[in-house]
Amino acid sequence: MPDVTRKQLVGVLNTTADLLDVLGQEPFRANAYRGAARSLEATGTPVADLVATGFAGIPKVGKAIAADLAAFVTTGTFAPLEEAASQVAPGVLGLFRVRGLGPKKIRALWDAGIDSLEVLREAARDGRVAALKGFGAKSAATILEAVEFVLSTQDRQHLSTGLDVSDTLAAWLDGLEPRLAGDARRGLETVRTVRVTVTGSAEDVTARLAERVEALARLDPKPLLTGRVDGVPVEIAYAPAEARGALDLMMGGSTEYRASLRAQAKAQGFDLSGRGLKRAGQLLPTPAEADVTRALGCPLRPAEYREPEHDAVWETLPPPAELVTVADLRGLLHTHSIWSDGAATLPEMVETAARLGRYLGTGDHSRAAHYANGMSIERLRAYVREIRELQRAGLPLLAGAEVDILEDGSLDYPDEELLSLDYVVASVHSHFTLDAGRQTERLVRAVSHPLVTILGHPTGHLLLRRPGYALDLDAVLAAASANGTVVEINANPARLDLDWRYALRWRDRLTFAINTDAHVPAGLGDTRYGVAVARKAGLTPAQVVNTLSQEEFLAFVRRQREARTRG
């Protein structure tokens, strides 16, 4: 099996753990697989090197797991997973995606014959779930809501997965000028089908992909091949060089934007499709996207601005060349280390950031976050002391913390402790189920706190898994605006929170921070996804606080605090 990624190793380990949990025979063995997965997530070592060294030095990967993983890399089969999977109905694994369901509940459902998401939805509706021992009417209602959410997002992937698969395809299609298309090109937070366009013929594509893409099939007469890569649906569209612009435009818009372009073309006597731009059956040369729009006499919308939400505003937004890029970011704020629930030491995290040419802003958890090894006041002081020592040694590093917003909107550390930090990220990690009124009040109070620099992951949503907490987000953003509080665009591909739609609406009234929330050194590379959100919102470097140098950012925090004490 060629090109096994670390992500796939992590995937089979976690799936094995889930299955063992449902089987319920060896809970600690399940935890062992999960621990091994965590270690592999944290390492930066390439898979080939891991196999070559027998996974030496990777914590929690012992002899047995190392041997099974090595076999997986060569054969594509992970023996413990196969064995566990043979004992469980195939749809049961999907139930793990439903919030509120863990191994025990899933086991109970499965024993009752509820063994897939679709069956669960029916059973939650018709009262079968509520009648089960350990469940009730309230559980059934919660489960129904959660399972409907999961089913509604079932055919989508995170942007990170979409970009990974796109990159893989593009590498395989080398020589045919492969270009990113579809949702991933536009930087949408989730991606349905991974799309790539090329210059060439169906035969050119088939020659390169036949051995690599599962279920590769031509979709004649459309200039399109479909298939799957790592289980993700893909489409490869091809055109000769003279029609490539029309193809890129048709494959790179939202449904609505494509439809509007085709309607415009039709109104002017053209026929626009992936096959090219035609008039009276005659193909007009359109080697680039702009050739199409020029012929139609309309401006070319940048890919970032092709959603319906941009219709009314896109012409007032900055051109793509002025939008923030990954290269503009000079600091990586809101990161975690072994002081709380991160996997690496502060020096290791700083070193990785420095290798990326950036300073590191720490953001370990506060005391209320027990589950995440949150820091007591004593440990917070020791943490700040270590950071000050590292700073004296010349490391590019700032002292921050991710401080819990408590139920009443107050912060988890007293002001005198917050003042010992260079900056403060305030986030919600508990009491997700307050009613919208109380939740809004809570967050308004938090962003109005004189020592809060940044509001972390404002809605708490997890893409494809759970919606954010009930909240009047506009009211919270208004309070952030009034208090000069920075709003985070959390770049973790499972979060991408603040949503770009809100960032777009509030772009002129807020300052943003594109933060990785990295828990491992490799996570510091997630900026790419947050930048995609920022670009869809039309943000320039001047609107993103971590494009500032370390000194400039400290000055920003000082000004922010001074302005509040004056006000």
Place this chain on the structure above:
DNA sequence: GCCGTTTTCGGCCCGACTGTTTTCAGTCG
């Protein structure tokens, strides 16, 4: 299954919350 010894066996993160119970199990972060 892994780890670290009290060196080959016993322990493996835990407090808050929720909905179900009738005193607590299961899930989450």
